[in-house]
Amino acid sequence: MINWELFITFLKIGSFSFGGGYTLAPLIEREFIIKRPWMTRRDLLEIISISQMTPGVIAINTATFVGKKTGGIKGAIIASLGVSLPSLFIISFIIHFLSDSFGDPVVTKALTGIRAGAIAMIFYSVIGLLKTGASSLFSKVIFIFSLIILIYTPVSPILLISGGGVLGLVFYRCKPGTVDRILQKEAA
């Protein structure tokens, strides 16, 4: 029965992930952390981090990961299928029945509204993630610097992620006590 619930939930998630793979995060948080305590926010953050580093679409990687975590290999497949199905049907529908409605001003307005809503959702979840995943000053500084680097330089995300990992290790080398304290606090 968990598998069926997994499938339906990812169908829901897949239908509302406007704005790209990252918008999956708040939806997953709501369905799998708040509504059903199947994973922690820390798990989610790790999943997103790894999904970015692996080849493939981040949305699918994330769904597969969550599925595997909550329902094994079967769960991984069910989650991935569930999250892709809505767009399959929506796009087919659009191609065959609605190809003229693209210039339609009402449609454009609705879509812009939805996009604004998606942005709100992304920022809302960023704030939530910062509370759990960046509780220390160390993390907050990395967050701000990464953001600045992303906005103003062409440095690749993979380089940044690797840099972050290295910084973590360096920080531990220099101040193991502090790191231990932070890890203990975050695990609680």
Next chain:
Amino acid sequence: MLSLIERELLLRGWLTSKEFLDLVSVAQVTPGAIAINSATYAGNKAAGFFGGAIATLGVITPSIVIIILITSILLKFKENKTKDIIFLGINPVTIALIAYAGYLISLGTFFIKDSVNFGALIIGSIIFILFFKTKINPVFLFCLSAVLGIIIL
């Protein structure tokens, strides 16, 4: 990934350049990842619904396989302290990447061609406040944002 898709599709003559541009518009506007939507669109154009389904399966299968492999490996490191230390540094970067994605979409939605779309900004703010202060279902908030879009913009 988009440029990869473009190259493969145009090379095989499954889509014309113009159709590819349409593909990008549709892919951005429908829910789901752009890469998957592009595959679905291209498959659909080339071979109907079934083509769309096959293309979608094709694009998600590598992800599924790779992630399953990776999680099996990672399982061995579950309680590993080194992993925790590394992620202590990686997690904030990931959050920054998510914030950056939001920033990029904001640019395209609120600021088009040097002018500010105040209506969109207002809608975004309203929805953000609703997220923050209430426990309203996100699904409902998305519908609300569409309706607000029609009314306000």
